[in-house]
Structures are given as structure tokens and as C-alpha cells.
Amino acid sequence: MNFDDLMQLAPAYANGLVVTVQLTVYSLALGLAIAIPLSILRVAPNRLLSGPVAVYTWFMRGTPLLAQLMIVYYGFGQFQWVQDAWQRGNPFLAPLRDPFSCALIALTANTCAYTTEILAGALRATPYGEVEAAQAYGMSRVTAWRRILLPSALRRFIPAYSNEIILMLHGTSLVSAITLIDLTGAARDFYANFYAPFEAFISVGTVYFGLTAIFSFLIRLTERRYLAHLRPQSFRKLARG
Amino acid sequence: MQELQAYLPALTKGAGVTLMLATSSVILALCIGMAGAMAKLSGSRSLVSLATAYTTLIRGVPEFVMMLLVFYGGQIVVNRLASAMGFRAPDIDAFVTAVFTIGFIFGAYYTETFRGAILGVPRGQMEAARAYGFSSWLAFRRILFPQMVRLALPAAVNNWLVLLKTTAIASLIGLHDVMFIADQAGRTTQAPMTFYLAACVVYLIVTSGSTAWLASKRAQLNRGVREGRLHS
Numbered sequence: 001m002n003f004d005d006l007m008q009l010a011p012a013y014a015n016g017l018v019v020t021v022q023l024t025v026y027s028l029a030l031g032l033a034i035a036i037p038l039s040i041l042r043v044a045p046n047r048l049l050s051g052p053v054a055v056y057t058w059f060m061r062g063t064p065l066l067a068q069l070m071i072v073y074y075g076f077g078q079f080q081w082v083q084d085a086w087q088r089g090n091p092f093l094a095p096l097r098d099p100f101s102c103a104l105i106a107l108t109a110n111t112c113a114y115t116t117e118i119l120a121g122a123l124r125a126t127p128y129g130e131v132e133a134a135q136a137y138g139m140s141r142v143t144a145w146r147r148i149l150l151p152s153a154l155r156r157f158i159p160a161y162s163n164e165i166i167l168m169l170h171g172t173s174l175v176s177a178i179t180l181i182d183l184t185g186a187a188r189d190f191y192a193n194f195y196a197p198f199e200a201f202i203s204v205g206t207v208y209f210g211l212t213a214i215f216s217f218l219i220r221l222t223e224r225r226y227l228a229h230l231r232p233q234s235f236r237k238l239a240r241g
Numbered sequence: 242m243q244e245l246q247a248y249l250p251a252l253t254k255g256a257g258v259t260l261m262l263a264t265s266s267v268i269l270a271l272c273i274g275m276a277g278a279m280a281k282l283s284g285s286r287s288l289v290s291l292a293t294a295y296t297t298l299i300r301g302v303p304e305f306v307m308m309l310l311v312f313y314g315g316q317i318v319v320n321r322l323a324s325a326m327g328f329r330a331p332d333i334d335a336f337v338t339a340v341f342t343i344g345f346i347f348g349a350y351y352t353e354t355f356r357g358a359i360l361g362v363p364r365g366q367m368e369a370a371r372a373y374g375f376s377s378w379l380a381f382r383r384i385l386f387p388q389m390v391r392l393a394l395p396a397a398v399n400n401w402l403v404l405l406k407t408t409a410i411a412s413l414i415g416l417h418d419v420m421f422i423a424d425q426a427g428r429t430t431q432a433p434m435t436f437y438l439a440a441c442v443v444y445l446i447v448t449s450g451s452t453a454w455l456a457s458k459r460a461q462l463n464r465g466v467r468e469g470r471l472h473s
Binding site: 058059061062063064065066067070071074075076077078079166169170171173174177184187188191197198201202204205208209212213 | 298300301303304305306307402406407409410412413420423424427431435437438440441445
């Protein structure tokens with residue numbers, strides 16, 4: 001192992017880094033976007049609305065992410081109609097052959113389930129007075145959800161969700177199981193080529209560590225902005241106010 | 242369905258390996274977690290910073306990367322040690338690697354869980370125990386521990402569920418757990434969906450069972466606690 005070998009692998013690591021960050025950011029964004037309507041259904045008093053969402057989150061939260069990745073990438077090939085659709089070039093089923101889309105689908109479905117439950121918990125914790133105040137102001141149900149319930153719940157949701165963000169970043173490390181070369185995939189290639197496990201996995205572990213630190217920093221910025229009202233204030237400020 | 246029946250014994254064996262791995266690692270993790278929490282609350286500066294470095298490191302690196310490092314790197318370390326001491330190196334087993342890696346990783350999560358639970362027990366409880374002349378071990382066993390179990394239980398069970406699901410990655414280093422068997426069977430029979438779903442059923446049974454157990458246990462542990470209710 002020398003410096004030239006390391007430099008040779010730099011492009012693979014850079015590409016892997018891009019894949020890891022893309023998968024993390026895209027799946028989190030998509031998962032959150034889908035989790036908002038799902039969490040509203042999840043807390044609905046009507047069992048017909050909350051039931052299917054509950055089954056979905058129960059399945060996704062009760063099974064390993066690895067199994068979910070395998071199901072999306074390898075599982076669907078079992079069905080003849082899927083194979084036929086691939087033969088015909090059906091654009092709706094084509095993503096199930098592409099490892100990146102499959103990883104994105106599985107990761108999104110996974111994080112969306114956890115996010116839905118976290119958000120549903122935040123919604124259930126809505127103080128009764130907030131609902132009452134919205135009604136007293138004559139807000140319609142849609143307005144109350146949009147202006148009062150969701151913004152209030154999304155604020156309570158941030159601390160628990162920050163954990164999910166880090167878990168997702170680490171979860172992407174499994175996508176090399178479905179042939180995608182992310183950071184971990186690049187490290188596994190490096191190991192296979194040079195039989196140098198310490199260089200391969202410690203270097204990539206350090207990159208993940210750095211990424212975790214960056215994500216944590218961004219989360220802290222968000223908390224400072226949206227949870228400003230919960231920040232401890234200095235005594236002097238209070239005395240002046 | 243016929244394929245599934247043919248592979249049922251293999252899958253059952255795999256499920257046994259998964260459960261063995263999960264229980265062995267959770268025992269190791271619980272021990273590390275208790276030691277870590279004690280270290281974090283010990284007040285000794287070196288112990289606190291050691292425990293903090295440990296939990297920070299674990300939170301920053303994915304489990305899979307850690308497992309690959311231990312599996313492939315561990316073999317080299319063992320080989321070198323063995324040749325230095327002049328005997329033949331044993332092969333590093335995927336099961337042992339997985340137990341140590343997963344136990345070490347989840348030890349960090351249990352450290353945080355137990356630390357929070359110990360802090361949640363009112364200080365006066367320990368002070369009263371010491372005032373009655375309890376030794377520190379007796380006070381821990383009779384006063385602190387029973388009260389912290391109630392506080393730690395929900396998070397501890399949650400950690401166990403995450404741990405169980407994490408064991409699936411051991412299949413990627415060749416451990417013949419239920420995930421590995423399902424993968425092999427799916428490839429051989431060209432019915433991957435059937436077998437992955439069968440593996441999922443195994444995980445769902447254990448996770449749902451654990452959640453149900455938690456609910457009943459919690460009711461039992463909380464029977465002496467009056468909880469605030471907002472709308473009744």
C-alpha cells in the first residue's frame with residue numbers, strides 16, 4: 001500500500017461519496033414529504049384511514065432494511081408479469097431493474113415509515129388549548145391543520161427526527177448489497193483489490209464520521225431556528241424584557 | 242409454496258442462528274452499556290472522556306463498516322498475534338465477529354439509555370439508602386436498579402428491536418442466519434420474493450412479540466406510579 005494506490009482510488013471514493021449523500025438526502029426529503037399526509041391519516045379516528053398506514057409502518061419498522069432492499073431489487077423479478085413488463089420496456093416498472101432507483105425506493109419507504117410514526121406521535125402530543133384556540137378563532141379544519149397543528153407538531157418532531165437522519169445516513173451503507181457502489185461499496189472494492197482492510201474501512205469510517213458531524217451541525221442550526229422559543233434565555237434579557 | 246416447504250428446515254435453522262446472534266449480542270451490549278453508564282456518571286475525568294469518545298465514535302460510523310473492519314481486519318490481527326507467539330492462527334468466525342461488533346455498537350446505545358435512567362431516579366433515593374447504612378452494592382441492587390429498570394425499559398426494548406434487525410447484516414459477511422438462507426434459497430429456486438418475505442415473517446414475529454411483552458411488562462412496572470392525564 002502506497003500513496004499512488006490511494007490516489008488511484010480517490011475517484012471511486014468521490015463517486016461513492018456522491019451516491020451516499022444523494023441517497024441520504026433524496027430518501028429523507030421524499031420520505032418526509034410522504035410522511036406528512038400519512039401521519040395525518042395515522043392519527044385519524046377512522047380505522048379505515050389509520051389502519052392501512054399502521055400496517056405499513058408495522059411491516060417497515062419490524063423488518064431489516066437489508067431485507068427491504070433485497071425485496072425491491074431482487075424480489076420483483078420473481079413475477080412473470082414484471083419480467084414481461086421489463087421486456088416491453090414499461091417505464092413504470094423500469095426503476096425496479098436499476099440499483100440506484102431500487103435503493104432510493106427501499107430507503108424512502110423505510111424512512112417514511114419511521115418518520116410517519118414520529119410525526120404521528122408529535123401530532124398526538126398537540127396541547128388541547130391549541131386546537132381550542134384555532135376553533136375559537138373560527139378557523140376551518142384545513143386552516144387549523146395548516147396554520148396550527150402541523151407547524152406546532154413539526155417543531156416537536158425535530159429532535160426525534162434528527163436521530164432518524166443519522167440512522168438513514170448509516171443505513172445507506174447497505175446499498176452495496178444490491179451492487180451499488182456507494183462509499184462502503186468503494187471501500188469493499190478497495191479491500192478486494194489490495195487486501196488492506198484497515199486502510200479501506202478506517203478511511204471510509206472517517207468519511208462517515210465527518211458526514212455525521214456535518215449532518216448533526218445542520219440539524220443543530222435548524223433547531224436553533226425553529227426551536228428558538230425553547231432556548232434558555234439569559235437572566236439579563238428576561239429582566240429587561 | 243412448495244419451494245418454501247422444501248426449505249423450511251433450513252429457514253428454521255437460520256432463524257435459530259439469528260436469535261442466537263441477537264441474544265448473545267444483546268447480553269454483551271447490556272454489560273457494556275451498564276459499564277459505560279457507570280463510567281459516564283463516575284465523575285472521573287478520564288473515565289467520562291473514554292466513555293464519551295466511545296459513544297461518539299459508535300454514533301458516527303455505520304454498523305456495516307464496523308463489521309467489515311472487524312471481520313477482515315480482525316483476521317489479520319489474529320494472524321499476526323498468532324505468528325508472533327508461534328502457533329497457527331484460528332480462523333475468525335462470522336458469528337463471533339458479529340456478536341462482538343453488534344455487542345460493541347449497541348453497548349453505546351445502552352450506555353445512553355442506562356445513563357438517562359439512572360439520572361431519572363431521584364437522588365434522595367440513593368442518599369436515603371446510604372443513610373440507612375446500605376453498602377453501595379446493596380443500594381444499587383435494592384434501590385437504584387429496580388427503579389431504573391422501569392425508566393430504562395421502553396428505550397431498552399427499542400434498542401433490542403434495532404439490534405435484532407441489525408443482525409441481518411451479518412449475512413453479508415457470510416453468517417448463515419435467516420437472511421442468508423432466504424437469499425440462497427431465493428436464488429436457487431428463482432423465487433426470491435417468497436423467501437425474503439419468509440425471512441421478514443421471522444423478524445416480524447420477534448419484533449411484534451417483544452412489543453407486546455413491553456406493553457404488558459410496562460403496565461406491571463408502572464402499577465405503583467400515578468401518571469398525569471390531560472384529558473380524562
